[in-house]
Amino acid sequence: MKAPKSIKDLPRSDEPLAHIVNADQPPLPKPYGNGAELPEIAPLKAGTADKVVVLDDTVALNIPVPKNKEEEDALVQKFLSGLRKCLTAENNWTFLQPFLLSLEHCAKCQTCSDACHIYEESGKNPLYRPTYRSEIFRRIYFKYVKGGSTFTHGDIDLNWKTVARLIELAYRCNLCRRCAQTCPIGVDNALMAREIRKIASQEMGIQSKECHDNGSMLQLKVGSSTGMNALVVKDNIEFIVEDMTEKTGLDCSIPWDKEGAEILLMHNAGEIMAWPENVAAFAAIFNAAGVSWTLSSEHAAYDSINYGTWYDDVQFARTAILHAKAAAKLKVKKIVFGECGHAHKALTVIADKVLTGDLNVPREAAMPVLRDIVMSGKLKLDPSRNDFPVTLHDPCNYVRLMGVVMPQREVMKKVTPPGRFREMEPHGVHNYCCGGGSGFAIMSGHNFGDWRHHLSGRKKLRQVLEAFKNEPMDKEHPKYICAPCSNCKGQLRDIINYYDAWEKHGIGYGGLVELIVNAMADAKPGFIDWEWH
Amino acid sequence: MDLVPYVAAYIAIGIFVVAVVARFLMWRKLPMHVRWELYPVAHDKRAAYGGSYLEETNWWTKPRERSLSGEVKAMSAEILFLVALKEHNPKMWSRSFPFHFGLYLVIAATCLMLGGGLLAAISPSLMAGGFGKLIQYAVIGCGVGGLGLGLLGALGLLERRLTDPELKDFTSPADLFNLVFFVIAFGTALASFALVDRDFGRAMFFAHNLVTFKMAALPGEGMQLYLPVASVVLLGALCAYIPLTHMSHFVGKFFAYHAIRWNDEPNLKGGHEEKAIHALLGQPVSWAASHIKGDGKKNWVDVATEDLRK
Numbered sequence: 001m002k003a004p005k006s007i008k009d010l011p012r013s014d015e016p017l018a019h020i021v022n023a024d025q026p027p028l029p030k031p032y033g034n035g036a037e038l039p040e041i042a043p044l045k046a047g048t049a050d051k052v053v054v055l056d057d058t059v060a061l062n063i064p065v066p067k068n069k070e071e072e073d074a075l076v077q078k079f080l081s082g083l084r085k086c087l088t089a090e091n092n093w094t095f096l097q098p099f100l101l102s103l104e105h106c107a108k109c110q111t112c113s114d115a116c117h118i119y120e121e122s123g124k125n126p127l128y129r130p131t132y133r134s135e136i137f138r139r140i141y142f143k144y145v146k147g148g149s150t151f152t153h154g155d156i157d158l159n160w161k162t163v164a165r166l167i168e169l170a171y172r173c174n175l176c177r178r179c180a181q182t183c184p185i186g187v188d189n190a191l192m193a194r195e196i197r198k199i200a201s202q203e204m205g206i207q208s209k210e211c212h213d214n215g216s217m218l219q220l221k222v223g224s225s226t227g228m229n230a231l232v233v234k235d236n237i238e239f240i241v242e243d244m245t246e247k248t249g250l251d252c253s254i255p256w257d258k259e260g261a262e263i264l265l266m267h268n269a270g271e272i273m274a275w276p277e278n279v280a281a282f283a284a285i286f287n288a289a290g291v292s293w294t295l296s297s298e299h300a301a302y303d304s305i306n307y308g309t310w311y312d313d314v315q316f317a318r319t320a321i322l323h324a325k326a327a328a329k330l331k332v333k334k335i336v337f338g339e340c341g342h343a344h345k346a347l348t349v350i351a352d353k354v355l356t357g358d359l360n361v362p363r364e365a366a367m368p369v370l371r372d373i374v375m376s377g378k379l380k381l382d383p384s385r386n387d388f389p390v391t392l393h394d395p396c397n398y399v400r401l402m403g404v405v406m407p408q409r410e411v412m413k414k415v416t417p418p419g420r421f422r423e424m425e426p427h428g429v430h431n432y433c434c435g436g437g438s439g440f441a442i443m444s445g446h447n448f449g450d451w452r453h454h455l456s457g458r459k460k461l462r463q464v465l466e467a468f469k470n471e472p473m474d475k476e477h478p479k480y481i482c483a484p485c486s487n488c489k490g491q492l493r494d495i496i497n498y499y500d501a502w503e504k505h506g507i508g509y510g511g512l513v514e515l516i517v518n519a520m521a522d523a524k525p526g527f528i529d530w531e532w533h
Numbered sequence: 534m535d536l537v538p539y540v541a542a543y544i545a546i547g548i549f550v551v552a553v554v555a556r557f558l559m560w561r562k563l564p565m566h567v568r569w570e571l572y573p574v575a576h577d578k579r580a581a582y583g584g585s586y587l588e589e590t591n592w593w594t595k596p597r598e599r600s601l602s603g604e605v606k607a608m609s610a611e612i613l614f615l616v617a618l619k620e621h622n623p624k625m626w627s628r629s630f631p632f633h634f635g636l637y638l639v640i641a642a643t644c645l646m647l648g649g650g651l652l653a654a655i656s657p658s659l660m661a662g663g664f665g666k667l668i669q670y671a672v673i674g675c676g677v678g679g680l681g682l683g684l685l686g687a688l689g690l691l692e693r694r695l696t697d698p699e700l701k702d703f704t705s706p707a708d709l710f711n712l713v714f715f716v717i718a719f720g721t722a723l724a725s726f727a728l729v730d731r732d733f734g735r736a737m738f739f740a741h742n743l744v745t746f747k748m749a750a751l752p753g754e755g756m757q758l759y760l761p762v763a764s765v766v767l768l769g770a771l772c773a774y775i776p777l778t779h780m781s782h783f784v785g786k787f788f789a790y791h792a793i794r795w796n797d798e799p800n801l802k803g804g805h806e807e808k809a810i811h812a813l814l815g816q817p818v819s820w821a822a823s824h825i826k827g828d829g830k831k832n833w834v835d836v837a838t839e840d841l842r843k
């Protein structure tokens with residue numbers, strides 16, 4: 001295994017710091033085994049390192065290699081300037097206290113390392129320890145900003161490589177906060193990674209293109225990161241309604257801009273493009289239950305995503321305000337999110353201390369709403385229609401970070417026949433990230449997708465294989481991963497394709513609402529179409 | 534010489550109190566931050582599985598039941614037994630637990646001695662009788678147990694920091710110095726017990742004088758005197774040193790749990806937090822990236838409501 005020997009290698013080494021091959025990684029459970037037959041991470045194109053900063057086997061950000069000393073110094077100075085702003089109440093009131101606590105108080109016990117799926121799946125490569133980036137960041141803070149002694153806080157060289165690689169390394173973390181759960185002091189290495197991303201974005205203009213230019217900026221300019229404006233969305237929805245009404249025989253109509261509705265439903269617009277059945281399933285369920293609901297065609301309100309959540313407080317606040325404004329304008333009673341984890345957390349929890357007055361429209365998670373509908377008896381359900389093994393993925397954003405754990409399980413009990421549902425281990429608030437968290441699910445420049453499938457997403461695949469270990473592993477026996485989150489679904493789709501898990505082993509995936517509609521006795525049978533993806 | 538242990542103890546206590554209060558206030562005066570809780574949240578009635586009030590529809594219309602006992606239970610298990618470390622890093626726990634528990638016992642012994650000294654001043658007959666003996670036994674138990682456990686723990690932690698490659702790279706010279714400081718201070722106090730003060734009589738005499746401001750000379754000469762004095766000075770120095778270093782994490786931990794991990798307090802419409810939020814949003818922004826162009830004049834409301842469609 002190629003791995004850094006010390007945190008001090010980051011500023012010093014001229015080579016990429018890590019290289020992972022299958023043989024370094026813990027073998028996958030059956031039917032995959034030791035990995036000999038699996039592909040390796042594809043190498044970066046020749047010459048990549050001459051143009052952009054390379055940290056390890058992949059590149060997330062395309063930070064240009066500085067051309068001269070002035071550019072090198074500018075990179076360092078901008079980072080320090082951003083760090084200083086991050087320490088002020090004006091510029092960073094949003095996270096100042098949690099950030100300072102994590103900066104000041106790590107006991108360097110490494111308890112958090114074993115909680116991290118990326119570190120584990122890398123074969124415990126030190127570069128991917130939750131503390132590797134945090135400790136470098138901390139030492140920069142103490143030595144170069146606070147003027148503390150290196151005897152007390154440890155030493156680190158600060159040059160352009162430290163800065164560029166540290167920023168790149170902040171994009172090797174899913175921000176899932178599983179490590180933070182285990183820290184005996186309460187230090188949050190996910191937050192440390194996010195603060196590095198923040199400095200990079202808000203001060204230096206360094207972002208992942210997928211999250212920023214094609215993500216939050218596109219949403220703020222056009223209305224959706226998919227590039228769809230309101231007209232195009234409405235068109236697509238019309239098509240979905242037509243198609244799915246015919247397929248299910250249910251009322252899949254979708255109301256737009258209904259003033260005074262009980263619920264403003266906000267979907268991740270990616271669903272409309274990639275998983276239209278999910279959008280239709282919500283409509284079928286809400287209509288069958290007699291819910292008063294609507295979508296909004298206001299600017300950005302037909303796309304619940306808020307990519308600023310992962311890297312930029314300003315982009316975050318801009319998007320959250322647009323979402324809240326649309327709800328206020330329609331005078332709805334509450335906002336409910338479709339199956340999108342980060343959208344839940346963004347507007348329900350984080351934006352809670354941003355929205356006031358009329359913008360403070362109550363927000364609630366989809367799972368309790370669905371649970372109440374399913375439990376109310378308003379839907380006629382036939383669980384035998386879901387007669388296949390099902391496991392449940394817990395999206396970090398609304399499980400570990402919002403405590404929404406049981407409603408989806410109560411629904412699951414109602415829509416699957418006895419014995420068909422099995423938990424992953426661990427599950428609930430101790431779940432593992434799907435591997436697509438913090439923007440990874442939409443990032444695939446260079447060979448980043450390969451890196452995701454080998455490192456960040458592999459633990460989830462392991463959990464899935466273990467959950468289905470007593471089932472026949474072929475396509476004739478389909479097995480369903482219920483992943484009620486768009487990003488998680490995107491990541492699962494990619495990893496299933498990469499490991500050929502559907503074709504070879506019959507592992508498919510989908511959301512929760514699809515399982516509900518598939519069990520609705522009034523619907524034409526066979527709503528879940530295994531060849532969908 | 535007579536005054537040295539007293540002066541050292543008063544200074545140490547003074548520095549400790551001032552430094553801890555200052556740290557506490559420093560953390561407290563930081564502005565409100567966005568919610569960043571992490572489940573399980575101990576005061577939620579669903580804490581056993583990590584659930585929250587957000588599992589209910591229309592949660593803002595329902596009373597939120599907070600269980601103080603849940604918080605106290607979780608916090609005391611964490612403080613006394615370091616349960617997170619035990620669960621996630623048993624190797625470290627086997628060293629860290631005796632170290633911390635030893636420290637707690639030493640603190641308990643100190644409090645008992647000071648309390649006993651005060652009681653003796655108020656009611657000499659009470660402390661002269663059976664109750665006084667009981668206190669003395671408790672002091673001996675806590676003192677010896679605490680110093681022994683603490684010493685063992687500190688040596689264990691030192692061994693791990695020096696030999697485990699996982700920890701070595703992250704260990705600063707001060708981390709080693711701190712542990713050595715503990716070893717020396719606790720080792721000296723243990724030696725004082727073993728060689729000079731087996732019934733903690735001198736220690737209690739000293740504590741009594743300390744709380745009554747008598748500052749009478751400690752009995753004995755040579756090692757009989759120097760060892761107890763050295764113990765007081767070293768333990769005092771340690772007591773003053775701890776809150777000046779990252780070992781003050783006990784203060785930070787309080788905020789990490791109460792203000793962040795477990796802070797699930799919602800900002801309800803028209804509630805008391807809205808005013809504070811308005812003030813925060815009125816602050817100037819100076820982030821320089823081109824999509825923000827913070828000039829130090831635009832505030833958060835300005836940048837967050839900018840229409841990028843233009």
Ligand code: SF4
Nearest residue numbers: 106107109110112183
């Ligand atoms: S973040 Fe917490 S668990 Fe990790 S090394 Fe620091 S103190 Fe230990």
Ligand code: SF4
Nearest residue numbers: 116173174176177179
């Ligand atoms: S937040 Fe998740 S991905 Fe990031 S270091 Fe912690 S456990 Fe690993």
